[in-house]
Amino acid sequence: MTARLPSLNGLRAFEAAARHLSFTQAAAELNVTQTAISHQIKRLEEELGVRLFVRQNRALTLTPEAKDYLPGIRAAFNDMRLATDRLQRKDDGHVLTVSTLASLAAKWLLPRLTAFQEAHPGIDVRITTSSGLVDFQRDNVDAAIRYGRGQWQGVRADWLMADELFPVCSPALLQAGKPLKCPEDLRDHVLLHTSNIYSDDWRLWLTAAGLPTDLSKQPGVTFDLIFVTIQAAIDGIGVAMGRTSYVQDDISKGRLVVPFKIALPTDAGFYLVSPQGRADSPKLSAFRQWLIASAQGKS
Structure with a gap:
């Protein structure tokens, strides 16, 4: 028997509130009231039978259960955004889609990504997480950050860090x-x-x-x-x-x-991997240059 999925609005509220650790900022992002966010979170907690947030002294923290739940929910919303972009056939000349491990994204890449966005405001970076190798054509991915020895055939692999x-x-x-x-x-x-x-x-x-x-x-x-x-x-x-x-x-x-x-x-170490035919595109070249510098502590 397939488990019933919880409310999509509740999941959106949870993902935004968990990312900001603030109901107020989540409400501003989703263009609803703070009360609506609070009600949606409460309803989601009741549906799941799990407490997701600890509210104390005007601070908001995630429960251990929420910390385990969040990566999957965040990845699912990101996948939906990517699928919608592909469906609508948007001009992706300025969209850069990068696949990486969820752990590396959470602990290393995302805290640094603001610096790239500030330096290259015209490039829209989309992060998708996957533990397996990607098919660049099928998955509509421009580059991937992968762990290994760099010996992958048919792609360009640029060393990042050990x-x-x-x-x-x-x-x-x-x-x-x-x-x-x-x-x-x-x-x-x-x-x-x-x-x-x-x-x-x-x-x-x-x-x-x-x-x-x-x-x-x-x-x-x-x-x-x-x-x-x-x-x-x-x-x-x-x-x-x-x-x-x-x-x-x-x-x-x-x-x-x-x-x-x-x-x-x-x-072994981490490499930026990209298909040979698109490895030198302007958006990917800019990202590669920034990423290598960041891995070496120069940005």
Whole structure:
């Protein structure tokens, strides 16, 4: 039996309010009243049977359930926008569609994208998320940011950045009573894991640290998206295996700390991948130049 979908208006209100962390700003974006947003969110929470927001001291925060729910809803709305654009056959000379991993979009690309939009206001960037390889022609995608060794046939692959592996945790975790001064102390902490392509990260790092790899098999928590794993670390649930591109902003802002100085370089990294025939288009060339500079910390 197929589950009944919740109200589309409620989902739109949720996505906008979660993005702004403000009912007022969500209402302004959707051209409705703040009361309407509040009612739509309340109705959506009742339909789902899940609380989505915590309202306190004029601040709005997402519940853990909402943090898990948001990436899928955001991706669905983005897919609908892209599908509508294709249906209406709009002139896409100034529209740049980029596919990337949801985690990289959330933790690295989106916080930097405003700088590109300010530098190139005539280019309309559309971000779509996917974990698999894209068919540039079928999916109407101009470029993709992908993780690997850059050995893909028939495309141009421009190097962006490498990742280092190292444990990260909330500063509060270091003050919670259980020590975390040396890698052996990990035995007394919850380890946070990410499945799929990141499932081996803990074992690789433990090998580099000279620790028994079976430590990674102790009871922990596993997530299917690395940015959810990182958020769990920020929330103090346990210790996560971080990758430079996903945690550098959280470290610089004090939301995460690096308890040990052992980092494991990887032999792969992120590339901007584009079809050979369109790789030198003006909009893609501008984005490539900005993206490479941003990855190198020059923008």
